[in-house]
Amino acid sequence: MRTIIQGLVGGVxxxxxxxxxxxxVRLAFGLSFWGGEASLVAGWLAFVIGWLLGVGxxxxxxxxxxxxxxxxxxxxxxxxxxxxxxxxxxxxxQYLVTFLGLFLLAGLLAMVMRAELMAPGRNYMSGAxxxxxMSLHGTIMVFVGVAATVGAFGNxxxxxxxxxxxxxxxxxxxxxxxxxxxxxxxxxxxxxSNGYDTGWTGYATLASSTREGVIFYNLAFFTVGFSSILGxxxxxxxxxxxxxxxxxxxxxxxxxxxxxxxxxLSLIFTQFIALAMIMSLLDRVAGFSFFxxxxxxxxxxxQNVFWFYSHPAVYVMILPGLGIALEIISVFSRxxxxxYKWAVFGMMGVVVLSALVWAxxxxxxGMDSPLRIPFMITTELISVPTGLVFLTALGxxxxxxxxxxxxxxxxxxVIFNFLIGGITGIxxxxxxxxxxxxxxxxxxxxxxxxxxxxxIFALFAGIYYWYPxxxxxxxxxxxxxxxxxxxxxxxxxxxxxxxxxxLNGMNRRIADxxxxxxxxxxxxxxxxxxxxxGFLLFVYNMAVSLKKGEVAADNPWGGYTLEWQTSSPPPLExxxxxxxxxxxxxxxxxPDAKHVIFPAPAAxx
Amino acid sequence: xxxDLIIAVILWFVFTAVGEYWAFNANMFPIAAxxxxxxxxxxxxxxxxxAMPVFTLVLTFLFFSILRYRSKGDPDSDGPPMRTNTPLAxxxxxxxxxxAIFVVINPGLKGMAELSANPxxxxxxxxxxEQWHWDVSYPQYDLTYQRATQIALPADARVKFELTSTDVIxxxxxxxxxxxxxxxxxxxxxxxxxxxxxxxxxxxxNVRVQCAELCGTGHARMQMxxxxxxxxxxxxxxxxxxxxxxxxxxxxxxMGSSSDSMDGMDNMDSESDNMDGMDSGxxxxxxxTDSGMDMDSGDSDMDMDSGSDDMNMNSDSDG
Ligand SMILES: [Cu+2]
Ligand SMILES: [Cu+2]
Numbered sequence: 033m034r035t036i037i038q039g040l041v042g043g044v045x046x047x048x049x050x051x052x053x054x055x056x057v058r059l060a061f062g063l064s065f066w067g068g069e070a071s072l073v074a075g076w077l078a079f080v081i082g083w084l085l086g087v088g089x090x091x092x093x094x095x096x097x098x099x100x101x102x103x104x105x106x107x108x109x110x111x112x113x114x115x116x117x118x119x120x121x122x123x124x125x126q127y128l129v130t131f132l133g134l135f136l137l138a139g140l141l142a143m144v145m146r147a148e149l150m151a152p153g154r155n156y157m158s159g160a161x162x163x164x165x166m167s168l169h170g171t172i173m174v175f176v177g178v179a180a181t182v183g184a185f186g187n188x189x190x191x192x193x194x195x196x197x198x199x200x201x202x203x204x205x206x207x208x209x210x211x212x213x214x215x216x217x218x219x220x221x222x223x224x225s226n227g228y229d230t231g232w233t234g235y236a237t238l239a240s241s242t243r244e245g246v247i248f249y250n251l252a253f254f255t256v257g258f259s260s261i262l263g264x265x266x267x268x269x270x271x272x273x274x275x276x277x278x279x280x281x282x283x284x285x286x287x288x289x290x291x292x293x294x295x296x297l298s299l300i301f302t303q304f305i306a307l308a309m310i311m312s313l314l315d316r317v318a319g320f321s322f323f324x325x326x327x328x329x330x331x332x333x334x335q336n337v338f339w340f341y342s343h344p345a346v347y348v349m350i351l352p353g354l355g356i357a358l359e360i361i362s363v364f365s366r367x368x369x370x371x372y373k374w375a376v377f378g379m380m381g382v383v384v385l386s387a388l389v390w391a392x393x394x395x396x397x398g399m400d401s402p403l404r405i406p407f408m409i410t411t412e413l414i415s416v417p418t419g420l421v422f423l424t425a426l427g428x429x430x431x432x433x434x435x436x437x438x439x440x441x442x443x444x445x446v447i448f449n450f451l452i453g454g455i456t457g458i459x460x461x462x463x464x465x466x467x468x469x470x471x472x473x474x475x476x477x478x479x480x481x482x483x484x485x486x487x488i489f490a491l492f493a494g495i496y497y498w499y500p501x502x503x504x505x506x507x508x509x510x511x512x513x514x515x516x517x518x519x520x521x522x523x524x525x526x527x528x529x530x531x532x533x534x535l536n537g538m539n540r541r542i543a544d545x546x547x548x549x550x551x552x553x554x555x556x557x558x559x560x561x562x563x564x565x566g567f568l569l570f571v572y573n574m575a576v577s578l579k580k581g582e583v584a585a586d587n588p589w590g591g592y593t594l595e596w597q598t599s600s601p602p603p604l605e606x607x608x609x610x611x612x613x614x615x616x617x618x619x620x621x622x623p624d625a626k627h628v629i630f631p632a633p634a635a636x637x
Numbered sequence: 638x639x640x641d642l643i644i645a646v647i648l649w650f651v652f653t654a655v656g657e658y659w660a661f662n663a664n665m666f667p668i669a670a671x672x673x674x675x676x677x678x679x680x681x682x683x684x685x686x687x688a689m690p691v692f693t694l695v696l697t698f699l700f701f702s703i704l705r706y707r708s709k710g711d712p713d714s715d716g717p718p719m720r721t722n723t724p725l726a727x728x729x730x731x732x733x734x735x736x737a738i739f740v741v742i743n744p745g746l747k748g749m750a751e752l753s754a755n756p757x758x759x760x761x762x763x764x765x766x767e768q769w770h771w772d773v774s775y776p777q778y779d780l781t782y783q784r785a786t787q788i789a790l791p792a793d794a795r796v797k798f799e800l801t802s803t804d805v806i807x808x809x810x811x812x813x814x815x816x817x818x819x820x821x822x823x824x825x826x827x828x829x830x831x832x833x834x835x836x837x838x839x840x841x842x843n844v845r846v847q848c849a850e851l852c853g854t855g856h857a858r859m860q861m862x863x864x865x866x867x868x869x870x871x872x873x874x875x876x877x878x879x880x881x882x883x884x885x886x887x888x889x890x891x892m893g894s895s896s897d898s899m900d901g902m903d904n905m906d907s908e909s910d911n912m913d914g915m916d917s918g919x920x921x922x923x924x925x926t927d928s929g930m931d932m933d934s935g936d937s938d939m940d941m942d943s944g945s946d947d948m949n950m951n952s953d954s955d956g
Contacts, residue, residue, distance in 0.1 A: 160854045231851050237822060238805040238853055325823020331806055332821065365706070367716040374726045396808065396849075397819045398800075398826035401753065408745050412737040419733040422695055423726060429702040431638050432716035436707055444703065451695050455688045462740060464680050464748025468815035471808060471849040535681075536667045537812035537843045542857035546842040621715035 035115045036213070039086035043214065046082025051075035069247050070317040076251050080214055087210045088116025092203050116210060118202035119604065124188025125502065126209050128495070131180035134172050134216060135488070136567060141169035143564050146557040152547045162543030164227030164245075171219060171232040171249060175256055177349035177483050178298075179212070179263075181491045186267050186291045186352065189498060192595040193285050195276025195613065195628070197605040200269035208262035215256045222248035231541055233342075234309075236323030236334035240316045247313060254309040257302045260348075264298035267291055276594070276628075278613035283627075285593045285617050286362075286369060289376050290355025293383045297344045297351075300387070305341035308334060332397055339390035347386045349483050350450070351379060353490025354421050357446040360497050361428050363591045364440035368618035370427030374420045381417030385410055395463050396470045404463050411461035418454055422447065438512030439589075442493030445520050449485025453478060456531065471541075474534030477527045485523060492519070492570070499577070500584030504600045507577040515569040522563030529556045592627045593617045609633055638717075645701045652693040660685040667843040670813035670834040670865060676751055677815040680744030687740060691733075758797035758829065762788065764846075766800070766807030766820035769855030771846065778875050780882065787862035788846060790832050791871035800826045808850035811863060812843040819850055838862035 054074035055065040085094070095102050107115045112122050113129070144165050148155050157165070191199055199205045222228055228245035230238050234253075239246050271284075271292050284292075312334065314320040321327035323334045362369040369375065391399060391407040425447050434440065456478040459465050469475060499507045530538075533552050538545055545553065587596040594617070598607050609630045619625020666678045706716075765772040773785035790796055800809055800820040810817035813836070818828045838845045839862075848859035866874060 158854075159857060163851070163854065163856070229851075229853055233851075235806060235851070238851065241805060242853060325821070331823070365716060366712060366714075368718050368720055370719060371721040371726045374721070374730075396817050397806075398821045398824050401749075405746065405749070409741050412741050412745070413734070416730065416733045416737055419729065420726070423729045426695065426698045426702070427719070427722070427725075429706065430698070431641070431719065432702070432706050433708045433712035433714070434703060434706045435711065436703070444699065447695070447699060451692065455692055458688060458737075458740060459681065459684050462680070462684060462745045462748070464677055464744055464752060465684060467752075467817060468677055468681070468812075470817060471810070532665075535665065537845075537847070539810065539847055539849045541851045544857040546845070548842045619718070621718035625718075 033111075033114055035087050039083045039210070039213070042086025042090075043079040043083035046078040046085075047075040049082075050078025053078075067317075069244050072244075073247060073251065073313060073317055076218070080211070080255055083214050084207065084210060088203075088206060092116065092118075092206075116206050118198070118206050120187050120191050120199045120202065120205060121502075121602065123199075123205050123209050124184050124186075127179065127183030127187060127212075130209075130212055130216070131176050131183060135176045135180065136571070138169050138172040138176060139564055139567055141165050141172070143561060145169060146560040148543060149545070149553050150557040151554065152545055152550045154544060157543070159543040160229060161227075163229030163231075163541070164223070166541055167228050167231050167249070168219065168222070171252065173483070174232050174345070174349075175215070175252075177487050178260060178345055179256070181352040181356070181487060181494065182267070182291055182294050182348070183209070183263065184491075185287070185356065185494050185498065186263070186294070188502060189494075189595050190267065190288055190291050191270055191274065192598065192602060192606050193288055193593050194271060194274065194279050195594050195607070195611045196270060196274035197607075199266050200273055201266050204262055205266050208259045208266065211255060211259035211262070215252045215259075218248050218252045218255070222252075233338065234312060235338075236312060236315065236329075236331045237325070239312050239334075240323065247316065250309040250313045250316075254306050254313075257306045257309075260298045260302045264295040264302070267295040268299065271295075276611050276613050280613075282373075283613055283616045285359060286372065286375055286379075287352070287355035287359045289379055290351045290358075293379045294348050294351045296383055297348050297386065301341045301344040303341075304337055305345070308337040308341070311337070332394070332399060335394050335397060336390065339393045343390045343393065344386040346479075346482065347382055349487045350490075351382065353446060353487040353494075354379070354450070356490045356494040356497070357443040358421065358424055358428070359593070360439050360443035360493055361425055361447075362618055362620065363589050364435045364437065364443070365429050365432030366435070366590075366620045367428050367432040368616075368620055368622070369424060370430070371420070371424050372616070372618065375424040378417040378420030378424075381420075382414060385414040385417065389414060389461075392461050392466075395466045408461055408463050412458065415454060415458055422451065437496075437589075438507070438509060438516055439493050439497035441513065441516045441520075442489050442496060445516070446486050446490045446493060449481050449489060449523070453481030453483075453485055456481065469534060471539055472534035473530040473538045473540055476540050477530035477534065480527050480530075485527070489519075489523075492516075495574070497589070498595070499574070500588050501595055501600050501602070503578055503581070504584055505577055505581030506584050506588065507581060508573050511569065511573040515566055515573060518569060519563065519566040522559055522566050525559035526556055526563050529559070592619060592625075594628055597628055597630075641701070641705060645698055648701060649690075649694055649697040652697055653690050656689040656693050657686060660689050668813050668834070668836065668841045669815070670811075670832055670836050670844055671816075672831040672833055673752060673829075674813060674815040675833075677748065680748045683744050684740060687736060691736070752829070755795060755829065757795060759794040760791065760796045761799060762790075762796060763799045763801075764788075764809055764820065766802040766804075766809070766848065766852070766859075768804050768853055769848070769859040771807075771809070771859070771861050773861070775875070778879060780875070780878050785861055787838070787864055789871060789874050790863065790865045791868045792832050792835055792865050793868065794831065794871075796830050796832065798828050798830065805852050806850050807848045807852050807859065810847045810849035811845065812847065813841065813845075813863075817849050832865045835865055835867060837864040 051071045051074055054067060054071055058067050059065055091102065113126055117123065145162065148157055148162055187199065187205065222245045225245045225248065226243045228249045229242055230246055230249065234246065234249055271288060311322045315322055315324065321329040323329045323331050325331055358369060358375060388410040389407055391404070392411045395404050460469055460475060460478060496507060496512055529552050533549055536549065538549050584600045586598065586600050589596070594611055597611065609632070611628045612631055613628050615626050617627045619627065660682065669675050669678055761776055763774045763776060770784045772783045773788055774781040798809065798818065800818055801824065802820040802822045804822060806822070807820040808817050809820055814830050816828055816830055818826050820826065836844050844863045846861035846863055848856055852859065
């Protein structure tokens with residue numbers, strides 16, 4: 033708590049200073065002291081700096097630079113999670129819990145949307161309110177998708193998997209998490225300024241003419257980008273530099289490869305979303321005209337810059353999830369990961385190709401018509417490396433001894449859902465077919481199948497899989513299975529009808545629709561409410577098991593990867609003796625297969 | 638395991654056959670009111686046909702493995718240590734690449750070529766999007782409608798839509814044509830369509846113009862009715878419309894000025910007008926083509942006719 037209060041105090045003071053400095057400059061130019069949106073932006077940028085100084089930068093960095101005594105504020109037990117803590121396991125939990133909270137909030141907003149869409153006509157809210165709810169839902173979900181899985185498990189599990197004691201830059205790691213709370217505050221604060229109605233895409237020129245709430249969106253996306261980039265630097269460095277002895281590249285668990293691909297994408301592309309947000313803000317508050325067609329700008333420029341990040345972001349959301357699913361499928365099929373190198377090749381292929389597909393979001397935007405062809409080609413081709421992941425999943429299961437516990441069920445659902453998401457993606461990347469489907473509920477269904485059906489289901493798979501490792505207790509298996517079936521059925525009943533609705537004249541982001549679509553939307557809404565309840569079952573299971581769950585063994589699933597070769601939960605530096613890797617982590621069924629040994633420390637020899 | 642493989646492959650064939658039967662025969666599309674709609678539906682169907690074997694392959698092996706290899710309780714030994722199968726992986730890669738290239742060519746490139754095959758338009762219609770209504774003009778006939786409530790089209794004529802916007806990006810979508818194109822400020826975009834069916838919005842709500850790019854508060858209701866007529870009927874409609882213009886019915890010509898008072902920003906924005914929810918008027922997007930059809934009479938009397946701002950599509954969309 034102390035950390036948060038320090039952060040808030042620092043942030044508020046900085047906000048005042050920032051806004052005042054701008055005010056003084058404004059006065060010098062003969063403008064009013066308070067510049068509305070411009071002052072808010074200046075104040076916010078200062079707020080973030082003040083907040084970060086307050087939560088830990090002052091104590092951990094600045095004092096050190098000035099040779100002041102560094103009194104680290106050490107907390108223990110649960111209160112660690114509320115501090116600027118450099119233990120990667122704490123940071124992982126901080127990410128996980130924060131983003132689950134945001135995910136629940138986004139889910140609640142989805143329920144509000146489905147309530148409005150239950151029947152044609154205006155039921156509970158105005159078009160403006162609906163657009164606000166829809167925009168906030170989309171933005172939060174994108175943040176959750178980008179950061180939840182890799183933030184939680186990339187931080188908690190990945191260093192243990194490669195036999196490291198911590199991340200390469202522990203302080204930077206804590207810092208990347210502490211960028212997140214102000215973003216959450218900012219998004220929620222947008223509500224008090226009438227919200228914003230641009231969707232999560234914030235397209236020009238709607239963004240420059242709509243309500244002022246849109247600057248909260250711009251600033252939030254801009255700020256969360258820092259978190260992504262810092263996190264990516266950390267994961268990359270950790271994987272490159274901190275692998276245990278003998279952990280050659282060919283022995284890396286597939287989840288580590290997936291996180292590596294994710295980190296590469298985040299590191300390269302996040303700056304483009306920051307750029308899109310900055311240009312949008314400058315258009316709005318400083319009178320630039322990057323995107324204003326009537327002042328020499330081009331609205332399509334925004335879309336190009338935006339999607340240059342936001343398509344790779346889709347793979348940031350899904351790659352770690354695919355890694356988790358494959359990890360689980362191998363352990364719960366009791367078989368080596370099939371065609372491991374092909375899967376790695378596939379993931380890296382996705383990373384490369386994802387840089388070349390952004391304009392497939394613009395097939396009906398009025399972009400140069402023949403220019404659509406290369407993007408159609410690259411987009412269709414990206415299904416090829418993705419397909420290798422399916423080959424690996426199916427080959428791993430074939431002839432295995434499948435243990436259908438909750439993590440496995442979720443992992444298999446990832447394959448099922450992502451198949452539907454992937455195949456419908458082929459429709460959307462085909463230019464002629466996309467002309468009809470673009471901006472309809474077909475697209476809504478498609479990306480929910482990939483990002484929720486793939487990414488979020490994998491997040492759940494990972495939570496169940498590593499719950500014993502992270503908490504030292506088992507979750508309730510029966511409740512877990514019930515929740516799985518509940519969510520799986522609810523999810524498919526919610527999103528399958530949306531494909532049909534999209535094909536039949538339901539465009540996206542609308543508060544109201546033609547009466548002919550009433551029945552299908554009523555059904556969708558009911559399914560969505562059902563799905564929503566499923567998350568409450570999950571929260572219940574997790575919360576109760578934390579105290580009452582059976583005490584977990586070190587290796588309840590019989591996994592070979594390194595995180596299972598240490599205690600549950602792991603000690604501060606992860607291993608009592610440094611591990612030495614002697615084989616790959618998938619030697620199930622191979623006699624004498626060994627992934628790791630713990631050589632006795634030399635001193636005792 | 639060899640036996641398992643044979644069973645799974647047979648199952649795959651069976652499911653694929655069933656799936657393909659459905660793909661070839663299912664009636665999955667809404668009304669198709671243009672030539673383009675028919676071949677774009679064929680393109681969609683072709684993709685389903687091509688995707689079906691892939692879809693059933695993954696599902697068959699997924700569910701076969703789940704049912705065949707599930708172990709009751711914890712197994713006492715591990716599965717066979719199959720590592721990889723290079724010919725299989727290489728074959729998989731080759732087949733998926735082949736499929737991807739195939740769909741790029743057909744329906745991808747083939748469909749694009751078909752859509753732009755004939756750039757000679759019989760009729761040009763200019764549509765300008767503006768929050769939250771459309772202005773429509775027929776430059777060949779000197780007809781202009783601001784805040785238009787409908788678009789009249791002749792059947793079997795090549796129609797070119799020329800689009801632009803004065804404020805934010807909109808998108809003109811006619812679901813029954815399967816076509817949409819964004820209306821972008823500062824840019825001229827266009828598409829061609831050849832309507833074929835004599836239908837209108839009242840007969841099928843998919844025969845409508847719908848704004849498909851999020852453009853703010855009134856986005857959902859930024860619609861117009863569409864009416865496709867026999868060519869001679871269209872001629873008559875044009876003649877009548879021009880007569881109205883000649884007679885100096887400027888009110889009729891400029892629906893904008895007369896309906897400014899109806900301008901519904903406040904209507905859309907205000908929370909109070911819709912708390913009664915289900916009240917049909919406010920709430921529904923019924924497109925009354927009776928009043929909407931009569932484009933050139935879009936002055937106050939049309940609004941009077943519909944009693945309130947709700948029955949009329951145009952005022953609905955801005956209001
Ligand atoms: Cu994309
Ligand atoms: Cu619009």
